[in-house]
Amino acid sequence: MTARAVTIRQPSLWRRMAREGSTVRRLDGVMLVAVAGLCVIGTLLVWSCTRTWAPGSTGLVKKHLLNEAIGVVLCAIVATIDHRAMRAYAPLVFLLSLVGLGLVITPLGATINGSHSWILLGGGFAVQPSEFAKVGLVLIIAMLLAQPAEGSDRPRGLDVMLALFAATITMGLVMLQPDLGTALVLAVITAAGLIIAGVRKRFIGVLALIAAVGVFSVFYFQMLEPYQVARFTAFVDPSVDPRGVGYNSTQSLIAIGSGQLLGKGLLGGGQTTGRFVPEQHTDFIFTVAGEEFGFLGSVTVVLLLGVVLLRGLKIARECDDRFGTLVAGTIVCWFAFQSFINVGMTIGIMPITGLPLPFVSYGGTATFANLIAVGLLQAIRVRRQSFS
């Protein structure tokens, strides 16, 4: 009733959009506000920590705004697609993402910041196919596991095997770069898909065991790069080498801790200005929030992430087709894992892993992928069948 009273005074376009049952009315506004909030905060933080790179510059903020604008367009396009149609495109999207990952290994690939995971597009632009691979894997796994076995609500064994196969190929290509962080995200997406799809606990247990053996042998046979081992050592005891590998975690703790309750104010962070924390605009962006906005600011970031995650879970629950639920659920797990690892490593409860903070960190491809995922969530919500 009140809604109608308000709409009378709205312009006609808004009235049409706000009409009950319209696409706009069925979008998850709360989630979009949270995502927008994170993007705005991210922009401010990127500005704060990159403006010092050159005197008088605005740093990477313009490029970051452009990335976000492109991401919003992508998000809007994806949101308009019927997610059931998406199911048909899933194999294509997945194959495209594999091609992207494959190109990285060819001479087209480029190494930036020690990780060979880029394809240069010229004009200072580069894409990171491993970010798109997350979307591709989400879709293919949801597609494969959406069809339950005859007379059961568990997925068929063959489909599970195919899903694992798809995941293994993707992760294998990512590990060739090598990008351990993204590989872990892909593993989480796969595991989330299997769990949500209702695969037997026994089977999941076996997979977990295999994963554990895998992790152990990776360590045991020293398949990791020395820097990766060092990061884990430093995580267990940061005082081992405070100037070397322990430096990052020590400095990020100092930056965040010195923000105290209220923070030092935007652009007021001495640790940020002095660039004591490395990779501060990407993986360690949260330290800027911690130092300049204090506990209140950093908890706000965590809360906004929480809103996105919980609204995503709500979308998954309320969707009444298995594909939609699986897509939404795996996306939530992807975001949750990446957020927790990222924030956790800056405050010393997780080892240092090169994962950006969704919606906040600088990074074009990651922003695109994250906003595409938001678009997927919205698409699923818009077409839920709660009104039928």
Add this chain to the structure above:
Amino acid sequence: MTRMRARLLMLHLLVLTLLVVLAVRLWQVQVVRGQEFVTRATETRTRAVIVPAVRGQILDSSGRPLVRNKTALVVSVDRARLSRMKDSGVKVLSKLSAVLGKPVADLQQRITPCGPGVGKPCWTGSPYQPVPLDEKVGTRQALQILERQEEFPGVTAEIHSVRQYPGGRAGAQMLGYLQPVTEAELEKREGLKASFSGVDLAGRDGLEYVYDDALRGKAGLRRVQVDRMGKALGVEEQITPIPGDHLVTSIDSRVQAVTEKALGRAMKSAPGADGGAAVVLDARSGRVVALASAPGYDPEIWGGGISARGYQWLLSDKSGKPLVSRAINGQFAPGSTFKISSVAAMLRAGYPLNGHYSCPGSVAVGGRAFNNFRGIPLGTLSLHMALVKSCDTIFYQAAYEQYLKDGGRFPKRKPKEVFANMARSFGFGAPTGLDLPGESSGRIPDRDWKKNLWNATSAINCERSRKGYPEEKDRARAEFLKRLALENCTEGFLLRPGDSANFSIGQGDVLVTPLQLARAYMALVSDGKLRSPRIGWAQVRPDGKVVRTIPVPVVGRLPISEKERLYIKNALSQVAADGTAAGAFAGFPMNQVRVGGKTGTAEVWGKKDTSWFASFAPTKNPQYVVVAMVSQGGMGAQTAAPAVREIYEGIYGIKRKPAVPDGRLTTRLPRFAPDGTVAGG
């Protein structure tokens, strides 16, 4: 779908848990431990740069500088940075050696921290301090280093203030020198720690050491905000340094110059002279007017860190150890100058002041003949004439009598030891307490001293008395040494009659420093009070405010009556005019300035005599006490007395411009203009 719902619910709980974990941890890091991280952030984000305070000057009694500051370009090396290089910085040092023109080995040794097996000139400062390698670089060399920093990592050239000595070599040992602060010193002195900096120097000897706290000032601090690479972003906090106070001394730089010159001439006049000292005291205030020691050295040698060769030279026998001040560390038998104490002891022992004493050419002491100078008998003398003519036998006789009274070889339970105790009353045998470090105490060879010496040496002497000296080529000498060892072994703990006789005329085992002798004479000719002389007169703030005046403490009283004191003083007043120093003072205008004093010629076994002259002037109400000593200088009248004469001539301006107008020393501190310049005293 219910299964999926159930599993989604599980995920829901998991997500909530993770969110709570993050929030709790953030609360812990930012709110609970926030303050701790603020402190650590300040530590990483800022660098404290110590701004050294300008060290106060050391001024003479009229405000003329004895030690002042000049700015100089100083090249220093960051040891820590060099040691991190692959070749431990050898390449950088060799490049630096080409620029500075100093050998690489020398530079290397100077940056090596001192420790076991590391000789001077090693680095005495903190291993984290930059080591200054050269304080005298030219602008061109400094620019060479500064403009090509990439070739000289860890090397800097900065403007510092360094010490300058307008008087050149004059009083070098007294002024002392500066060296980098050692870690031990930092630990010891809490105040020093706060003002610690890479270029901090501390006084290591002389006045610089004693008045270090006053001269040092308080270093300032500049807290600079830096980035990860150590690049300065801005100044966060600034505390300006408080410059050190000036030390006004009672030294008169003109008298000091005259004294140095006279001492130098005396050293040259005596062919075998290997060291000398001259002390000028203000008899009216008890302060030091000049303090000279030969051989001297140019204190500029300490600038920019001393070289290995330079340091060895300062302490080598070949150069005569110029670092050692003979005025306070030279210990020599005083010879006849010591007779002021012996006369006083005789009076104390009851010998009449106006008595007549026979001065034969020789007296028997303990069965051995003790002779006058050249064995010449001087007839019957009053004590007055005994001093003027420097008769020895009267003192031998008296000392021997007192020795026997004390029980001789087998002393009474509590021997009186009148001569030794009187010597102590004159301040011998103990440091004067002058405001210089490391003063020697001299030696009073009394019965206790003999006993202690015997305890320490009897084992060796007794062994030698059995085995002899087979390594000695001269058989007669070996035999003599063997007999000496036997005597020392069997009765070395006893004060022998000869010991007491020798002591009475300042020979044998008695040792005094020139400063001790000077202050003994000062007590005698001024007011009978024994003072602890001072060089420092006042501590004055750079703006001219007097922080404190340094008093001259009275530490004792001569145990003789005023009449006796004046009697001895009167006797001495005749020495330069008619006595043993009459030759040296021939032609000196005694009617203008009457000089009193006493010559001393102390025999040193195996060496030439030590030449002494202790004096005061004018004899009526003395202003000055001047003592000169030349080791291996021959007779007192021959070497030391002419030096003293030259000093008086300089002070009073005889045949030249006087160093001190009217010969009267200033009694007022110099006045300072508010800008710190001397307005005139």
